Amino acid sequence: MKIKAVFFDIDGTLLTDNRTVSPSTISAINQLRRQGILVGLATGRGPRFVLQYMASLSLDFAITYNGQYILSREKVLFMQELPKEDMPALIEYARQSKKDLSFGTAFGVAGSRIMSFGGGNLAYRLTRMVPASWAGFVNFIFNRFIRKVNPQNEEQLRIISERSIYQMMLLATERETRRLAPQFPRLDFTRSSPYAVDIISKGNSKLVGIERIGAQYQFSLDEVVVFGDSNNDLEMLAGIPHSVAMKNGTKKARQAAFYITDSNNHDGIFKALVHFGLVEGASYVSE
Numbered sequence: 001m002k003i004k005a006v007f008f009d010i011d012g013t014l015l016t017d018n019r020t021v022s023p024s025t026i027s028a029i030n031q032l033r034r035q036g037i038l039v040g041l042a043t044g045r046g047p048r049f050v051l052q053y054m055a056s057l058s059l060d061f062a063i064t065y066n067g068q069y070i071l072s073r074e075k076v077l078f079m080q081e082l083p084k085e086d087m088p089a090l091i092e093y094a095r096q097s098k099k100d101l102s103f104g105t106a107f108g109v110a111g112s113r114i115m116s117f118g119g120g121n122l123a124y125r126l127t128r129m130v131p132a133s134w135a136g137f138v139n140f141i142f143n144r145f146i147r148k149v150n151p152q153n154e155e156q157l158r159i160i161s162e163r164s165i166y167q168m169m170l171l172a173t174e175r176e177t178r179r180l181a182p183q184f185p186r187l188d189f190t191r192s193s194p195y196a197v198d199i200i201s202k203g204n205s206k207l208v209g210i211e212r213i214g215a216q217y218q219f220s221l222d223e224v225v226v227f228g229d230s231n232n233d234l235e236m237l238a239g240i241p242h243s244v245a246m247k248n249g250t251k252k253a254r255q256a257a258f259y260i261t262d263s264n265n266h267d268g269i270f271k272a273l274v275h276f277g278l279v280e281g282a283s284y285v286s287e
Contacts (some may be wrong), residue, residue, distance in 0.1 A: 003037060004202060004218075005223065006039050007041065007063070007210060008226075009227060009230065022265075028273045039063040040059055041064075042209060048106075053071060061213060065198075065200065066198055066232055067199060068200050070209050070213065082166065083164060102168065105164060105166065106164065109169070160250060166200075173194070188205070190232040191232055204230075206235040206236040207221075227245075229264070230249065230250060243258045244259050244268075245260050
């Protein structure tokens with residue numbers, strides 16, 4: 001098997017539940033890079049968030065905002081703004097429904113203070129302990145009570161809507177998203193969380209992002225290994241022959257993948273790369 005590139009999702013995949021990169025994963029990445037294999041990220045997070053991992057792990061590139069913004073260590077490789085004409089209707093929906101909305105720019109995510117908290121380490125740990133079936137109740141608490149104490153700044157939303165926006169994030173359940181999506185045929189709605197939905201341009205995804213990088217760096221999809229755990233990884237996991245779902249991933253992610261490895265907390269990345277013959281040794285594997 002000739003592999004030229006490996007891509008990792010971040011939350012629940014590259015990172016453990018303690019929000020760290022395990023020693024076994026660092027060892028695996030170093031072995032890949034010594035073989036000349038390109039290593040990158042494929043995430044719904046923004047470019048500002050990924051820079052710390054690109055620097056500390058010497059990664060080659062990152063697909064951010066679910067394929068909307070792609071960068072290498074040297075330059076931006078691709079970027080596509082959301083259709084401006086759809087933003088007023090989304091903002092109005094969020095206002096009328098009293099739902100928080102965030103905007104992903106090249107310099108970070110702004111808009112909702114609640115969702116900014118939700119992207120942090122503490123909120124991540126809390127949501128990992130809450131069953132997905134409670135998503136509707138959690139959204140109700142956020143939207144009906146917390147917003148009264150910490151309301152979203154409507155003026156800030158107006159200003160942000162005039163900037164270059166690559167992804168929008170709406171605090172909404174999966175059922176609400178299914179009702180909303182048909183109203184916006186130019187947009188795709190994808191989820192990495194039961195509590196919020198990522199809104200991107202129709203036709204973009206992590207898989208399409210990998211194809212874009214492959215066209216520039218001369219590799220095909222059958223020369224790639226990808227790792228993921230969430231529903232926004234489904235197209236990527238199903239569309240790449242050597243795809244790996246984490247044991248802690250969603251049921252849909254595990255069903256879409258070619259191979260299921262151990263969890264993000266138990267050296268899942270290292271074990272899968274050993275399975276594929278891409279790294280050697282088991283000194284970092286913990287049971």
